[in-house]
Amino acid sequence: MGGDALTFKLFGLTFNATNIISGLVIYAIVFFVLFGMSRKIQMKPTGAQNVLEWLIDFTNGIVRSQMPAEETGHYSFFAFVLFVFIFFANQFGLIFNLSWNNAEVLRSPTADPVVTLTFSLMVITLAHFAGIAHKGFGGYLKGYVKPFALMLPVNIIEELANFLTLGLRIFGNIFAGELLLKLVAGVAFSHGALTIVPGFLLELLWQGFSVFIGSIQAYVFVTLTTVYISRKVSE
Numbered sequence: 001m002g003g004d005a006l007t008f009k010l011f012g013l014t015f016n017a018t019n020i021i022s023g024l025v026i027y028a029i030v031f032f033v034l035f036g037m038s039r040k041i042q043m044k045p046t047g048a049q050n051v052l053e054w055l056i057d058f059t060n061g062i063v064r065s066q067m068p069a070e071e072t073g074h075y076s077f078f079a080f081v082l083f084v085f086i087f088f089a090n091q092f093g094l095i096f097n098l099s100w101n102n103a104e105v106l107r108s109p110t111a112d113p114v115v116t117l118t119f120s121l122m123v124i125t126l127a128h129f130a131g132i133a134h135k136g137f138g139g140y141l142k143g144y145v146k147p148f149a150l151m152l153p154v155n156i157i158e159e160l161a162n163f164l165t166l167g168l169r170i171f172g173n174i175f176a177g178e179l180l181l182k183l184v185a186g187v188a189f190s191h192g193a194l195t196i197v198p199g200f201l202l203e204l205l206w207q208g209f210s211v212f213i214g215s216i217q218a219y220v221f222v223t224l225t226t227v228y229i230s231r232k233v234s235e
Contacts (some may be wrong), residue, residue, distance in 0.1 A: 006103040076084040083222045090214030111175040120167030131232030177210040
């Protein structure tokens with residue numbers, strides 16, 4: 001069933017080595033996959049280049065559908081990188097789930113709320129900076145008291161809710177999916193041959209469903225990211 005995360009202490013602080021190792025592995029995977037896809041760019045795209053161009057068009061479409069036309073060029077690459085990384089992070093634990101000495105070494109980083117809330121904080125902070133850069137500090141602050149001053153506490157609560165829901169939504173889906181996979185695997189080997197076959201079939205079924213959920217969550221995260229930024233840079 002796995003165990004706790006692998007941790008280490010440095011300067012009196014406790015660090016989650018599982019998230020660090022898993023994140024670095026995913027960084028490497030994303031780099032080599034995208035590098036391999038873009039290594040031989042041709043005027044007539046084939047194979048991997050087709051997939052890469054489709055991914056770029058897909059994320060550009062998300063940005064174009066949510067943001068003002070003059071702002072899309074500023075955030076298209078960010079949306080592309082964010083989508084690809086979260087997609088691989090969501091699927092990572094379905095393939096690589098390694099434990100050592102009752103501690104997890106490799107798993108999906110997005111199955112940890114600290115990671116997903118960090119992504120959420122990054123997005124919300126970027127949205128605020130974008131709003132200040134676009135409207136000026138005074139114009140940005142005025143947005144919190146529109147259409148009247150009594151909206152200030154409501155708008156502040158909304159910002160906090162956006163931060164929490166953006167991060168916890170993806171965590172809940174990925175964590176629940178991986179937990180159920182472990183439970184199914186445990187049941188499959190609980191009664192020998194009697195449960196191995198149905199457990200194996202159920203495991204395959206849930207694996208496929210988890211791939212779908214991970215893809216949808218990457219899409220939802222990037223879509224909401226562009227929505228939040230768009231709200232800050234739109235009049």
